Amino acid sequence: MGIAIMTSGGDCAGMNPGIKRFVEYSIEKGLKPYLICDGLEGLIDNRIQPATHADVAGIITKGGSVLRSSRSARFFEPEYRQQAYDNLKAHGIDMLVVLGGDGSFRALDVFYREFGIAFCGIPATIDNDIFGTDYCLGVDTALNVIRQATDQIRDTASSSRRAFVIETMGRDCGYLALVSALTSGAEICLIPELPYDLDSLKKRFQAEIADGRTYMIAIVSEGVDFAPQLTRWLEEEVGMEARLTVLGHTQRGGSPTVLDRLRAFEFVTIAIDALVTGSNDGVVFYKNCQMATRSISEVVSGRSEISPVYLEEGRKLTR
Numbered sequence: 001m002g003i004a005i006m007t008s009g010g011d012c013a014g015m016n017p018g019i020k021r022f023v024e025y026s027i028e029k030g031l032k033p034y035l036i037c038d039g040l041e042g043l044i045d046n047r048i049q050p051a052t053h054a055d056v057a058g059i060i061t062k063g064g065s066v067l068r069s070s071r072s073a074r075f076f077e078p079e080y081r082q083q084a085y086d087n088l089k090a091h092g093i094d095m096l097v098v099l100g101g102d103g104s105f106r107a108l109d110v111f112y113r114e115f116g117i118a119f120c121g122i123p124a125t126i127d128n129d130i131f132g133t134d135y136c137l138g139v140d141t142a143l144n145v146i147r148q149a150t151d152q153i154r155d156t157a158s159s160s161r162r163a164f165v166i167e168t169m170g171r172d173c174g175y176l177a178l179v180s181a182l183t184s185g186a187e188i189c190l191i192p193e194l195p196y197d198l199d200s201l202k203k204r205f206q207a208e209i210a211d212g213r214t215y216m217i218a219i220v221s222e223g224v225d226f227a228p229q230l231t232r233w234l235e236e237e238v239g240m241e242a243r244l245t246v247l248g249h250t251q252r253g254g255s256p257t258v259l260d261r262l263r264a265f266e267f268v269t270i271a272i273d274a275l276v277t278g279s280n281d282g283v284v285f286y287k288n289c290q291m292a293t294r295s296i297s298e299v300v301s302g303r304s305e306i307s308p309v310y311l312e313e314g315r316k317l318t319r
């Protein structure tokens with residue numbers, strides 16, 4: 001029985017350990033594994049090849065995806081999905097494992113309903129914004145990239161009487177910024193989930209500067225769209241020389257951490273087990289230290305939320 005894997009949407013660390021586990025566990029289960037290169041674009045263009053142990057040797061340490069990934073305008077068109085189906089049929093592939101975000105899962109759900117190709121989605125996005133799972137692959141590595149950058153910025157900030165604003169990714173989700181602020185000791189954290197009060201922040205910092213504060217660190221989620229403005233505000237209103245660092249795509253790279261390698265191993269094992277036991281449209285989740293699958297319809301019916309405990313702490317960094 002043919003089973004294929006692809007990486008889709010934004011790439012992230014943890015995808016390569018997942019691809020390695022996919023090939024090894026498929027062979028162990030008596031399945032015939034295939035690799036789809038370039039995500040949905042490669043599925044349409046038949047960039048599909050059978051996989052061997054040699055294809056995945058040595059990839060566990062690498063960031064990104066050795067299969068590459070894509071966002072595909074063509075996959076929205078029925079004629080290209082038909083082409084993708086014809087390719088899979090020609091290879092004898094009936095099951096797909098997809099590492100990506102909820103957009104990729106929606107794509108595979110449409111495809112399953114049209115052609116009956118079963119799929120299992122594995123949450124893989126640094127944004128950690130997929131409903132129903134506490135964890136998505138790539139998040140721990142991204143958090144460690146931000147931690148290292150913030151620790152280094154603290155060295156220069158503390159040596160120069162400056163304020164630093166650090167902008168993180170995350171789209172509309174403030175998880176990366178909030179967890180980074182709490183674990184790096186930032187003084188300000190702005191995320192889409194929380195309102196902020198510049199007047200109150202100004203009073204706090206003026207009092208702290210009078211009391212001896214010489215530098216500060218602010219972490220701002222890209223979803224707030226306020227990092228350059230906050231940098232200017234720190235100079236003009238608070239009176240501290242300020243600099244902005246936008247971490248950008250550095251957060252998507254880096255060798256996967258131990259946690260991302262382990263979760264990749266576990267997520268892929270559960271995905272393959274689910275597919276061989278008849279699950280057709282599942283997504284793996286990690287909730288309250290348990291892993292299992294739930295249907296895609298449940299996953300797309302809700303909105304992910306940050307832990308109220310973290311939000312409560314974060315509120316103190318907004319005013």
Ligand SMILES: Nc1ncnc2c1ncn2[C@@H]1O[C@H](COP(=O)(O)OP(=O)(O)OP(=O)(O)O)[C@@H](O)[C@H]1O
Binds near residue numbers: 011040
């Ligand atoms: N309703 C849909 N029908 C067909 N294809 C879709 C649909 N929704 C999404 N797709 C396909 O899935 C691709 C990946 O989705 P998207 O770009 O939203 O990334 P993602 O998987 O959510 O990952 P990330 O969180 O990293 O952005 C899209 O580029 C598109 O090709």
Ligand SMILES: O=P(O)(O)OC[C@H]1O[C@](O)(CO)[C@@H](O)[C@@H]1O
Binds near residue numbers: 010125126127170252
């Ligand atoms: O690499 P692209 O397509 O510019 O997308 C960037 C977006 O992708 C993510 O890295 C992951 O979804 C977001 O945090 C970010 O907004």
